Amino acid sequence: MGGRDTDMVLLDENGIRCDGRKVDEPRRIMIKAGVLKNANGSAYIEFGDNKILAGVYGPRDVHPKHMSNADTGILRCRYHMVPFSVAERKNPAPSRREIEISKVIREALEPAVMLEKFPRTAVDVYMEILQADGGTRCAALDAAAVALADAGIPMRDMVSACAAGKVADTIILDVNNEEDQAGQADMPIAYMPNLNQITLLQLDGVMSLEEYNKCIEVGIQGCKTVYALQKKALAEKYFPEEQT
Amino acid sequence: MSERRKNVIPGDVITTAPYRNDQNTILDGRLIISTAVGVSEISDGVVRVIPLTGMYMPRIDDMIVGKVVTHTSLSWELDINSCYVGFLPATDVFGRDFSARSDELNTRLKKGDLVAARIANSDRSRDPLLTIVDRDLGKIDSGELIEIPSSKIPRLIGKRGTMIQMIESQTGSMITVGQNGWVVVHNEDYNGLIKAKKAIRMVEKMAHLHNLTDKVRKMLEAEK
Structure with a gap:
C-alpha cells in the first residue's frame, strides 16, 4: 500500500487499469435481496470477484442479557471470511482484522438504523465473505444494508459503500485486490445518499489535500452507483410488477 | 401509479x-x-x-393471537410473534379473588394453548401487558393456526371487515384474526377449512392487488 515495487502496470498510458477498467469505472455489481429463508432479512452481493452473503436476525431477545440496553436496541455485526475465500486457506477463527472490520461496519450502520424503536432487543447482522478480491468491507456493508431493509428494520436511509484510492498518482474508483496491494492509497467510504452524510471513512496511504478531496468526491459517486443497484435489488423483490 | x-x-x-x-x-x-x-x-x-416486511410491533388495543410459552405463579408468558413476549396476569383469568396459593395456573391455560387477547398496555420500558377480559377474547379451544405477515392483516380483514366476513360466510368457518399475523380458523367441515385456508393464502399472496374481495369471492364460488 505504500507504493510497493511491482512489475504490474496498474495504470497504462491510455488510462486503463490492470483489469481493463477506466479510472472512474466501478466493477460489475450484482445485488439480490431475500436469498435466505431462515433469516429475517438477507442479501447476496457480487462486487467484481467478491461474493458476500449477509443475513439479518431481529429485533430479538438479547443474549447474554447483560448486553441489553433499556433505552435502545443494540446492533451486533459479524464480518467473517470463510476458509476458502482467499487463495491460502484462512483460519476460520475471527482474526484481529475481522474483529476490527465488524466494528467499523457496525459503526457505519448505526446512524442509519433506528434502534431506539426497539429497547431491550438486538439486531444481528452476519456477513460471510465467500470470495474476497479487495474492497470486501464496502461490499459487505452494501449487502448488510439491503438485508436490514429486507428484514423490515426501520432505517433513516440506506447505507451505500464504495472505495476510492490512488494508483500511479491518479485517483481511481473502486480499488481491487491488486491495486490495494500495490497501489498508493485506499479509502473506503460509506455514505447515506439521501441524507448526504458519510458514516465510514478510512484512509490507508498518503495523499495531498487536493487528492483527498477528489478521492472523496469520486468515492461518493461510486456510492451513488451502488445505491441505485441496492434500490433495484429491493424493488425486484418487493415491487416485481414495477420491473419490466 | x-x-x-x-x-x-x-x-x-x-x-x-x-x-x-x-x-x-x-x-x-x-x-x-x-x-x-x-x-x-x-x-x-x-x-x-x-x-411490506418486518416484525409485528405491539400497539395498545390491538387484538392478537398468542401462544402460551410458560407461566410463573402469578402470570403467563405468551409468544405473540414479536420481539417481545406478552404478559398475561393471572388475575385477568381467575378474577379479583385470585390467590397464588390455591389457584393453579395450569388448570386454565397450559403451555401451547392459543389465546385471543387484547394489548392492554405497551410501552418502551416493559413487555406488553395483555388482557382477555372482553367479549370474544380468551382461550381458543379448537382450530388451525395459520401464520401470515402482520403487514397483510388489514387486507385480510378488509374495509369494515368485508373480506373476513365474506370468507367466513362462504366457507362456514369461524376465523379469529390477530393483528400480529396469527389467524385461527375453526370449521367442523374439513372442506370448508381447506377452502378458508386457501382464501387466506390467496389474500397473503395477492395483498397488493385491487378488488381483492371480489377475486377471493369468485375463487370460493368456483370451488363450490
Whole structure:
C-alpha cells in the first residue's frame, strides 16, 4: 500500500487499469435481496470477484442479557471470511482484522438504523465473505444494508459503500485486490445518499489535500452507483410488477 | 401509479409538502422520509408507509393471537410473534379473588394453548401487558393456526371487515384474526377449512392487488 515495487502496470498510458477498467469505472455489481429463508432479512452481493452473503436476525431477545440496553436496541455485526475465500486457506477463527472490520461496519450502520424503536432487543447482522478480491468491507456493508431493509428494520436511509484510492498518482474508483496491494492509497467510504452524510471513512496511504478531496468526491459517486443497484435489488423483490 | 401511492424503500423522500408524518416515516426539516420498504400513502394530510416486511410491533388495543410459552405463579408468558413476549396476569383469568396459593395456573391455560387477547398496555420500558377480559377474547379451544405477515392483516380483514366476513360466510368457518399475523380458523367441515385456508393464502399472496374481495369471492364460488 505504500507504493510497493511491482512489475504490474496498474495504470497504462491510455488510462486503463490492470483489469481493463477506466479510472472512474466501478466493477460489475450484482445485488439480490431475500436469498435466505431462515433469516429475517438477507442479501447476496457480487462486487467484481467478491461474493458476500449477509443475513439479518431481529429485533430479538438479547443474549447474554447483560448486553441489553433499556433505552435502545443494540446492533451486533459479524464480518467473517470463510476458509476458502482467499487463495491460502484462512483460519476460520475471527482474526484481529475481522474483529476490527465488524466494528467499523457496525459503526457505519448505526446512524442509519433506528434502534431506539426497539429497547431491550438486538439486531444481528452476519456477513460471510465467500470470495474476497479487495474492497470486501464496502461490499459487505452494501449487502448488510439491503438485508436490514429486507428484514423490515426501520432505517433513516440506506447505507451505500464504495472505495476510492490512488494508483500511479491518479485517483481511481473502486480499488481491487491488486491495486490495494500495490497501489498508493485506499479509502473506503460509506455514505447515506439521501441524507448526504458519510458514516465510514478510512484512509490507508498518503495523499495531498487536493487528492483527498477528489478521492472523496469520486468515492461518493461510486456510492451513488451502488445505491441505485441496492434500490433495484429491493424493488425486484418487493415491487416485481414495477420491473419490466 | 398515482401521485398519492408510491413504492418506497428506506431513505426515499415521499413528499416535501407540509403534511403530518405518521407510521414508518420521519420528518427531516421539510422532507418526509420513509423508513421502511413499503407503499406510501397520503390521506387527510397524513403521510404513512404501509410496510411490506418486518416484525409485528405491539400497539395498545390491538387484538392478537398468542401462544402460551410458560407461566410463573402469578402470570403467563405468551409468544405473540414479536420481539417481545406478552404478559398475561393471572388475575385477568381467575378474577379479583385470585390467590397464588390455591389457584393453579395450569388448570386454565397450559403451555401451547392459543389465546385471543387484547394489548392492554405497551410501552418502551416493559413487555406488553395483555388482557382477555372482553367479549370474544380468551382461550381458543379448537382450530388451525395459520401464520401470515402482520403487514397483510388489514387486507385480510378488509374495509369494515368485508373480506373476513365474506370468507367466513362462504366457507362456514369461524376465523379469529390477530393483528400480529396469527389467524385461527375453526370449521367442523374439513372442506370448508381447506377452502378458508386457501382464501387466506390467496389474500397473503395477492395483498397488493385491487378488488381483492371480489377475486377471493369468485375463487370460493368456483370451488363450490
